[in-house]
Amino acid sequence: MRVRNHGHTHVCHTFVTLPPDRTLTSAPLPQGEGFELMRPDLLQTLALRVAERERAGLLRRVRTLDQARSTRVMVDGRELLNFCSNDYLGLAQDPRIIKALQETANECGVGSTAAHLVCGHRREHARLEEALCEWTGRAAALLFSSGWLANLGTLQALLDHNGVCVQDKLNHASQLDAARLAGATLKRYPHGDAAGASRQLAACAEQPALLATDGVFSMDGDVAPLAELAALCRRDGATLMVDDAHGLGVLGPNGAGSVAEAGLSQHDAPVLMATLGKSVGCMGAFVAGSRALIDGLTQFARTFVYTTAMPPALAATATAAVRIARDEDWRRDKLQALIARFRAGAAQLGLPLANSRTAIQPIVLGDAGSTVMAAQALEAAGLLVTAIRPPTVPQGKARLRVTLSAAHMEADVDRLLDALAYLPR
Numbered sequence: 001m002r003v004r005n006h007g008h009t010h011v012c013h014t015f016v017t018l019p020p021d022r023t024l025t026s027a028p029l030p031q032g033e034g035f036e037l038m039r040p041d042l043l044q045t046l047a048l049r050v051a052e053r054e055r056a057g058l059l060r061r062v063r064t065l066d067q068a069r070s071t072r073v074m075v076d077g078r079e080l081l082n083f084c085s086n087d088y089l090g091l092a093q094d095p096r097i098i099k100a101l102q103e104t105a106n107e108c109g110v111g112s113t114a115a116h117l118v119c120g121h122r123r124e125h126a127r128l129e130e131a132l133c134e135w136t137g138r139a140a141a142l143l144f145s146s147g148w149l150a151n152l153g154t155l156q157a158l159l160d161h162n163g164v165c166v167q168d169k170l171n172h173a174s175q176l177d178a179a180r181l182a183g184a185t186l187k188r189y190p191h192g193d194a195a196g197a198s199r200q201l202a203a204c205a206e207q208p209a210l211l212a213t214d215g216v217f218s219m220d221g222d223v224a225p226l227a228e229l230a231a232l233c234r235r236d237g238a239t240l241m242v243d244d245a246h247g248l249g250v251l252g253p254n255g256a257g258s259v260a261e262a263g264l265s266q267h268d269a270p271v272l273m274a275t276l277g278k279s280v281g282c283m284g285a286f287v288a289g290s291r292a293l294i295d296g297l298t299q300f301a302r303t304f305v306y307t308t309a310m311p312p313a314l315a316a317t318a319t320a321a322v323r324i325a326r327d328e329d330w331r332r333d334k335l336q337a338l339i340a341r342f343r344a345g346a347a348q349l350g351l352p353l354a355n356s357r358t359a360i361q362p363i364v365l366g367d368a369g370s371t372v373m374a375a376q377a378l379e380a381a382g383l384l385v386t387a388i389r390p391p392t393v394p395q396g397k398a399r400l401r402v403t404l405s406a407a408h409m410e411a412d413v414d415r416l417l418d419a420l421a422y423l424p425r
């Protein structure tokens with residue numbers, strides 16, 4: 001019995017054939033020894049896929065952190081220095097943000113109790129949307145409960161089976177899945193290749209097209225050629241969507257993101273999406289753009305319409321965090337100084353640095369097994385750095401995904417460099 005699953009073929013050994021006098025259509029099947037249903041069991045198939053992943057040395061495990069105090073985390077009774085969170089500005093544990101959450105929870109409770117269109121949209125949500133518009137220079141914004149939901153809902157509202165979604169090969173999984181779920185034709189171009197994107201658009205000149213790209217690529221840390229992509233969208237009548245999950249707070253004037261850094265207006269980059277769970281240190285996401293875009297998403301983005309609004313206290317907390325992220329330029333300056341320090345040190349060690357000027361500084365080691373061993377060696381030295389393996393990254397491109405934060409100290413970066421110097425190579 002062969003079961004096709006995600007392009008891999010799995011052989012199942014568990015199915016027993018029926019006696020010759022039985023056909024598959026005759027029912028009911030006799031119970032008891034010698035008889036088993038022919039229908040593949042879903043959980044068994046899933047277990048086989050897990051076993052296959054384990055054999056390939058690619059099994060993922062959830063690690064439980066007993067405690068996190070800024071960059072110091074407790075795992076299995078040991079304190080580790082954390083180099084894998086997306087808390088780029090060090091806001092997730094900022095005392096002012098914690099206080100905002102406590103105080104607003106006292107005021108407005110915990111659950112929003114309903115979707116935004118029912119009775120879940122409170123003053124706190126409206127204020128957060130306003131703050132996000134101001135920050136990103138957009139006319140309107142719409143909150144989603146996560147970045148995944150924002151991407152799913154937006155692409156599904158904008159595209160149907162007549163549409164084409166042109167995407168960078170290294171876009172986040174949520175963008176790829178969103179295009180598939182929308183039923184659109186998904187066309188991928190080589191990473192960062194605006195000319196490749198242009199060819200994909202030219203091949204479907206009659207169809208409505210969305211060109212979707214990450215602003216900063218989540219596993220590589222490099223920045224998309226946004227000005228070029230905007231220019232070709234303008235020329236070819238396509239709509240540009242930028243997922244700035246890793247650029248917001250980190251790049252651009254006042255941390256307004258990669259799109260602002262590239263000088264792109266709402267007209268140039270009409271669909272801007274970003275999350276609140278990374279540099280903003282909270283949870284949730286938003287899409288910002290014209291009033292017409294937001295009105296349309298309010299009607300048709302199913303992941304907005306049919307889901308519970310984020311807790312109002314969290315919205316108020318995120319509003320406080322946005323203010324800090326916007327106003328405290330020293331956090332970005334410090335982060336940039338740490339990035340420069342790390343890159344200089346890693347270059348001196350001859351480590352394979354990526355072409356990144358952002359907080360994401362991957363060290364691509366290639367082989368999944370040695371990357372896991374490197375992560376284990378770092379952990380033995382008191383450092384938490386995740387090994388990122390296929391299928392999250394392409395085959396042969398396993399890496400240590402080092403992320404830096406304004407909450408790190410120079411001495412922390414030096415400790416990481418010391419440990420990296422001792423990795424067996």
Ligand SMILES: *Cc1c(COP(=O)(O)O)cnc(C)c1O
Pocket residue numbers: 145146147148149151172174214218243245246275276277284285
């Ligand atoms: C993290 C991330 C998302 C998903 O955001 P969540 O709020 O974590 O669901 C989407 N796009 C990119 C590029 C991301 O890095």
